[in-house]
Amino acid sequence: MMQVQELVLATHNPAKISELTAMLAPYSVKLTSAAALGLDEPKETGATFQENALLKAKFVAEASGKPALADDSGICFPSLNDFPGVHTAPYRMSFPTLEDCFQDLERRLKETGDTRAYVHCSLCLYYPDGKYTMFEGRIDGEFVYPVRGETTDGYHFDIVFQPDGYDQTYAQLGIETKNKISHRARSFAKFIETCLKSE
Numbered sequence: 001m002m003q004v005q006e007l008v009l010a011t012h013n014p015a016k017i018s019e020l021t022a023m024l025a026p027y028s029v030k031l032t033s034a035a036a037l038g039l040d041e042p043k044e045t046g047a048t049f050q051e052n053a054l055l056k057a058k059f060v061a062e063a064s065g066k067p068a069l070a071d072d073s074g075i076c077f078p079s080l081n082d083f084p085g086v087h088t089a090p091y092r093m094s095f096p097t098l099e100d101c102f103q104d105l106e107r108r109l110k111e112t113g114d115t116r117a118y119v120h121c122s123l124c125l126y127y128p129d130g131k132y133t134m135f136e137g138r139i140d141g142e143f144v145y146p147v148r149g150e151t152t153d154g155y156h157f158d159i160v161f162q163p164d165g166y167d168q169t170y171a172q173l174g175i176e177t178k179n180k181i182s183h184r185a186r187s188f189a190k191f192i193e194t195c196l197k198s199e
Contacts, residue, residue: 004125004195006030010060010070012041015155020069023179023188027196034060034068049074049086049122050134057126065128069191073121073184075157077105077143079114088157098147098156105160106145115143117161123187125195133194137186140164148172 005028009020012035021031034041042059046052049072056070074088084091095101109115118140126132141163149159149171158170163181170178179185 004029004067006066007032008037008060008064008066008068009033010056010068011035016071019175019179019184020188022175023185024192024196027192029196034064037064039063044072044086044089046072047086049120050124052086053122053124053134054126054132057124057132061126061128067128068126069123070126071121071123071184071187073119075117075119075161077109077114077117079112079116080108085120092156098151101156102145102147102160105143109143117141117143119157119161119183121183121187123184123191125191135187135190135194137183137188137190139181139183139186141166144169 007029009017009031011017011033017033017035024031039060042055044052044056046055052072053070056072057068060068060070072086074085076082076085092098092101095104118138121137123135123137124132125135141161143160144162145160147159148169151159151171155170158178160169162169166173170182
């Protein structure tokens with residue numbers, strides 16, 4: 001696969017831009033973002049993480065004329081048929097507060113007796129010529145409540161998701177550890193191995 005020299009991160013989320021920039025810092029790639037270029041955000045109408053990542057990356061690549069990188073992520077609960085999954089963001093926004101959202105989840109999960117969860121990331125690299133590649137990442141864990149740690153913009157569920165093998169939530173582990181073990185880190189590791197060269 002062609003080595004990537006520059007990328008547009010197909011996001012307007014400052015927390016995500018910061019996280020992705022940190023992950024890509026060791027590599028020789030010129031970065032900008034859809035926000036910095038003043039590009040609109042397409043509506044996420046896909047039925048899967050893969051479809052949403054593809055439509056975002058395609059939109060930005062075609063608008064900028066440069067390779068674009070987009071991800072779509074969410075939390076899934078097997079006992080709830082993988083709900084909210086691709087609808088994680090709108091599900092969260094359907095409640096006036098985070099606390100209301102987490103209380104609803106706790107109620108639903110108590111009814112099933114199963115708090116198992118996983119977070120999934122589909123990462124799409126899309127070239128202006130129409131070629132694209134998808135990279136997948138997933139990490140399993142548990143829903144924990146009351147919340148643990150402090151949330152950051154765009155990553156509300158970090159304070160209630162505890163990955164397997166750890167006794168702390170994503171939020172408590174901190175950004176450096178999270179960037180090494182997370183669902184997004186796993187998909188990015190595959191992207192980096194395939195498309196980037198270390199300096």
